[in-house]
Amino acid sequence: GTTLRDLAEAKGSYFGTALTQSNLNSSTITAIAGAQFDVVTPGNEMKWDTTEPSAGNFNFGPGDQIVSFAKAHSMRVRGHTLVWHSQLPSWVGNLPANQVQAAMENHVTTEATHYKGQVYSWDVVNEPFNEDGTLRADAFYNAMGTGYIADALRTAHAADPNAKLYLNDYNIEGLGAKSDAMYQLVSSLKQQGVPIDGVGFESHFIVGQVPGSLKANIQRFTALGVNVAITELDDRMPVPASAANLAQQATDYAYVVNSCLAVAGCVGVSQWGVGDPDSWIPDFFSGYGAATMYDANYQPKAAYNAVVTALGGT
């Protein structure tokens, strides 16, 4: 059949989506997710505030539900995320600096061990950079300095040696200060022999503003010997959506998929959510929406058809 997952798999790639626990209650969303996508990223369920809300008390129930849905539909899981400044329970930020490393290592070890063999990859560290390319002064950086990233990667690798380990960030899709900083970090980690398999380009785009350097940027990362994944693709526009913007969105989506397909080390594309009604965009960017391939009624948009064509379908 002509589904995104079948077409992507025929090209040695995948097409993923994010799903939350509440999405699993919608038969409309789950029907599309299971039919069209072959990779799932839990939207919130594997984040620290859910998985270890207080020190040493772990809750994997919500994440396990996403994993069972994935198994039932032969989808792989992108684990998201082990170490991140956001959705981090306050107890971590309140720890004395000399206790942060042990807390981080225990969190990474416990969660990666729980999901060992069940996740295809981990976003081990999420969004480490500021826009100017300096590292974010979060609880981990403040306690451990730059080395927290290598430490988190080594700890995750020890817990689940087969999981592909990623660093994931936004505004690193094109060439620029922030992606240069990620490039230097990955280069240095590789030189030190730190386990790292890939870089996630989140790809939260604005219609008509997808960076023209996307493909060149994917190429320079893969030349370091790591994979690239498009991890959270969406393409927002002012709502109500105009016909011109929906047409531009189709061009943008095809451009992103083609850029990934053109580079051997770009392993696949994931959209952040299934359709416009379950997208995070309207809650976070007032006046914007219509950011996905499925409309308000979960009908495929022009962007969907453009992706089918890019994947070689008709």
Ligand code: G3I
């Ligand atoms: O669970 C609480 C609920 O108890 C409360 O009543 C409600 C009221 O605000 O909030 C609920 O939590 C929300 C949570 O999503 C679960 O729905 C948070 O407020 C809300 O901030 C949170 O947003 C998530 C966001 O990450 C937080 O940074 C989005 O769903 C999620 O899609 C988004 O995903 C991130 C990726 O992890 C990393 N990259 C960017 C991407 C988009 O922001």
